[in-house]
Amino acid sequence: MWSDALNAPRARDGKAPDVLHQGGWVEMREYRDTEEVDFVIVGTGAGGGTLAARLAEQGFSVVAMDAGGWFRPIEEFASDETAQEMIYWNDHRVTDGANPLTMGGNNSGKAIGGSTVHYAMVALRFRPEWFKSRTLLGYGADWPIDWREMWHWYAEAERQLSIAGPLSYPWGPKRGRYPFRAHELNGAAKLLAEGAQKTGIEWTETPLATLSAPYRDANGTSPPCVYRGFCRFGCSTNAKRSSLTVFIPRALAAGAEVRDLAMVGKIETGPDGRATGVHYHRDGEWRFQKAKNVIVAGYAVETPRLLLNSANDRFPDGLANSSGLVGKNLMTQSNSAVWGRMDTPVRSYKGPPSLAISEHWNYDDNNDFHGGYLWLGQGPMPIEWAGVLTGAKGLWGDALREEMRDYNHMVGVKMVGETLPNEANRVTLADDVDQYGLKVARITFSYGDNDKAMIDHALQQMRASIDAVDASDIFDQPDDNCHLGGTIRMGDDPTTSVVNADGRSWDIPNLWVCDGSLFPTVGGVNPSLTIYALALRMADRIGEMSKRGELYRCRM
C-alpha cells in the first residue's frame, strides 16, 4: 500500500525500491551519518535527482535526501485524483500578497523524484534571447550562462530523458532531432492545431518526457505511453521519464544513497563559515549527516526556506544571503485558460494533457508587454474540471452537475506565461511551524502591470483560437498560476545574485543550489528541462573543478 511509503522509510538496510520492477529492490550503498560524504543533496527532483546520478557516476560519495516517500508507480499509483494528492507538497504554507499563489499540484512535489513525479512532462528549451533578457530585450535580469552552452546541455538532457518531440521545431534556432518521435495527437491537441491554423499562427507537437517507443537500459525497461491521461497524478506505467524513473535508478547503480522521508531542517556551518552537513528528520528523530558539500535542490519555496531556517550567529539573515536576495524575486508562471464546448465529443483527458503547443507569442516582441507566453492543449481530470467550473464560472449544486455532463465535450487551451522578477514577491519565514517544528514559508506574490497585460493579451488570443474551432459557451479562467522560479538568483555579481553560474554560493563556497530557484527570469516555457540541463551542466562543472582542486576538501 502506498501509505507504507509514508509510514516508514523504504530505503534502508542496504536496499532501496526498484521502481522499474514490480516488487523489486536494488542494492543501495549506505553511509554513516558521521561519514563525511562528498555531497549531501537536499531534494531529488529534476535538479537533485539528476545531480545525484551524475555526481555518483563521476565517483563522488553522495547522499540525497527527500522529505517525501518512495512510491512504486506501477503498483501504487491509482487512477484517482484524490488519492494521488499524496505526491504533492501540501504541507502547511502561508500565502499572501495581492495574488496569493496556488500551491500544490501545479508546482510542488513531495516524493522521491520531486515534482517530476507529477509534472506534465512538457520538455521545452528557453528562447535564446531570454538568457540575456536585460541586455537584448530590456527586462528582467541576464543569466550568467550563454544560450549556446545551454543549448548543448538541453540536447544532453533530451537525450538522457528520451524526449519524444516533433521532427522540426517551428521556433528558435535549429536543434537536433529529438531521440523519440512525437506522440499521436489527441482530440484536444487537434483542436489546438486547428485553432492555430485558422488564426494564422504556428503550432507543433509538444516535446514530452514520456516514451513513444519502448526503452531499456542497464537499470530496467519502460513501456511506451498508453495514453492513460493521469500524468499529473503520477504515471502508473513508468512511460513517464522523470527523476524517479531515470536518474534515481542511475544514482543508486552508481553508489549514491537516497534517503526517503528525510526532511532536512537546517544546514550547519562550522567555525570557518563553511557548511559542515545537514540536520534531518527521519524515523522520528533528528540526525546530522556530515558532508563536504551541501547542495540544496528543494525548488523556489523550500530552498530559500531552508537557507533562511539555517540562520545562525554567523549568518543571522540565513545562509548565502549577503546580497539580501535569498527568497526575493519569486516568480510564477501565469496559467490562465480559455474553455469552450464542442458539439462532438473531444475526450480531452485521453493521453498526456499537453500534446500540442503554440509558442508563437514567445517569439513575438511587438507587444505592449515584456516577456512571452505559450499555450498548450488541456485535459483536466473530472475533479479538476469541477474545480475550474466552480472557480471560473461560480457554478455550484445542480448547475455544476449539469455542466459536468458536458465533460466529454469541453476543450481548452492554457497559457504558461512569463512573470517579471520583482523583489517584493518573495519567500520569507512565517511564525507558524510545520509537523517537524520548522518555520513554514510565507509566500508573498502580486502580479505586476506587465504580468496583467500579458494575461489579458493571452486570454484574447486564446479566445480567438477556441472561437476559431466553433466552440460554444466560451469562458475565461483568468486566475491560475503554475511553475515557480527565482528566490536564489544566479548571476555574475555577488551583490546582485545569491549564487554564481555553477549554483555555488558567493558566501559559502561548499554550499550549492540546483533547482528552479536559480532562474533570474522564468521565461514563457515549462521549466523542468532547463532545470535538468542546469543540473547536468553543474555536475560537469563540479567534476572539472574537482580535477583542478577547486572543491573544498574534495578532490577526485
Add this chain to the structure above:
Amino acid sequence: MTRIARLIAIAATTALTLSKKRQLQRSPAATGALVGQSRTIVTAARRLNRASGMIAGSVLIDSAMEHYRGNFSNRAMWTPLATAAMTIGASAHGLGDRQHGAHTVRDTIYSTAGAVGLVGTAFHIYNITKQVGGLSWQNLFYAAPLGAPAAITLSGITGFLAERVRHNRPGTPELIFGYPAGQVVAGGTALSLLATSAEAGLLHFRGAFHNPAMLLPVTMPPISAALLLRAALTGSAGRMTTYFVGATAAMGLAGVVFHAYGVSRNKGGFKNWRQTLFAGPPLPAPPSFTGLALAGLSALSLIRRARRG
C-alpha cells in the same frame, strides 16, 4: 457485409461464367520432351500464387486488426478484408492447380485486388490530407497508413503475374507481354520490395529504431531489390541474389517473432493482449516481405531456366 463485398462477389461469379471459355484453352501438363519445361512453368506460377496468397494473408489479418481498431467507422473499411480473403482463395486454388493457362476467375480476383489496393491508397491519402496538419509526419505516422493498401495491390500484381507465367505454352520461351517472364517478375518484385521497405522504414522511424533489429527491413530488402533489379536487367542471377532473397523471406517470418517481442514490451505484455496487440507492432505485417521474396525466388528460377534454354 457490405455493398462493396457483394459487388466483388458478383464480379467473381461473372468471371467464373466467362472463364469457361478460357478454360477450353487450358491444358493438362504436357508430355514427352516438354515435360521438364512444363513443370517449370506451372511450378513457377504456383510459387507466385503462393507468394500472392502470403501477401494477401498478411493484408487480411493486418487490415482486420487495424480496421477493427478503427471501429470500421467507414463501410469501405471492410473492402480489404473481402478482397484479401478472395485473393487468398484464388491463390490457394492456383497452388492446387497443375494445369497450364491463366484462370479467368483468378485473373479477375487478382486484377480486382490490384485495383482495390489503388483505391484504398487513394482513401488513405484522403484520410491523411483531411487531418489537421495535412501531409505531415504526424499524419504519416498516425493517420491511415499510406503504404498498407498498396500491399493488396502487390498481392494482386503477383497473382496476375502468376497467371501470365502459367499462360505460356510448353516449348516456347516463357514470356509476359513479350518480355522474359523471370525478368519481368524479378523487376516487379524488386519495386514491390522497395515500396514495402519504405513502409517499414516509415513506421520503424516512428519507433525511433529503438531496437537495432528494426534496421533489418530497411537494409536487407533494398539489397535484395537491387540484386533482383540487376537480374531483371541482365537476365542472369548469381547465388548471392538467391541467398539475399531467401534471407529476406526468412526475415519476414522472423519479423513476426520480433514484433511479438515488441508487443510484449508494451504495458502488460501478452497478458494485456487485447490492448498490446493493437498498440504494439503489427504481428501480421512482416510476412509481406516473405511473400514478395517468394515471388523473387520464383523469378530467379525462371531466369535460370531461361538462361539454360
